[in-house]
Amino acid sequence: MAMPDGFKRITLHLARSREFPQGSARHGYEIVAPLDAENHLDVDVWRKHREACRVRRFWAGERTELGHLVHRAGGMGGSTWVFDYDAAAGDDDEAGFRLGDHVWVPGEYVSIRDDEGEMHTFRVVTVEDVG
Template identity: 70%
Template sequence: MAHAHSLKRILLNLARSKQHPDGSARHGYDLVAPLDAEGRLDPSAWHDAKALCRVRRFWAGEPDMMGHLVHRAGGAGGATWLFDYDATQSDDDEAGYRLAQHVFRPGEYVSVRDDEGEMHTFKVVTVTAA
């Protein structure tokens, strides 16, 4: 079973981009995920607590989307982490870019490919106990 202290609440806000030169706190993700001691996603802890690993996508002008953090075989490094909003279909999934290698600490950056195939970069704003 995943240790409760390994589950973290992570807030990601849209980083600077052409459309948002100062970034945007109105676009991002709020997720609960297991992190290891280095701050990386922990697949073993995820397996034990996957029902608790949730994601909320918030995007200005659109309704929030609620889903799950999912770990699947394949992809860069042998696995892919993604946000799944409907388990009955895959065209709504949003895949993280090499999320297994990233450290989730305030000030770090991660990238997510949205359901339309566009890559967005996000800044880790906060990491707190879930």
């Protein structure tokens, strides 16, 4: 099945931190999501194609997690984007910090709060068309 127009595969790698002074390509995410003409997450297209909006978390030494990119009411600005790895669970596993405000282009940075409440910063490495 072909993906709708505007869907991108976005790769994030852990940015520099105290634990990883050079950052880490072994810690990150691969997200499949719709972007609008300004390279922001497109909530209208997301609503029409929720099942296609996926996330893969890869973390050295841990099992790879597969889930969905989900848009929820609440949070700063009235809504937030989260990574949900278990639809049956009542809580979301990881929440992005103002992901809807970010421009998704290589070199930009985004922050994601993990399931333990710790905030990590990631660098956008690639943004590619999904075909």
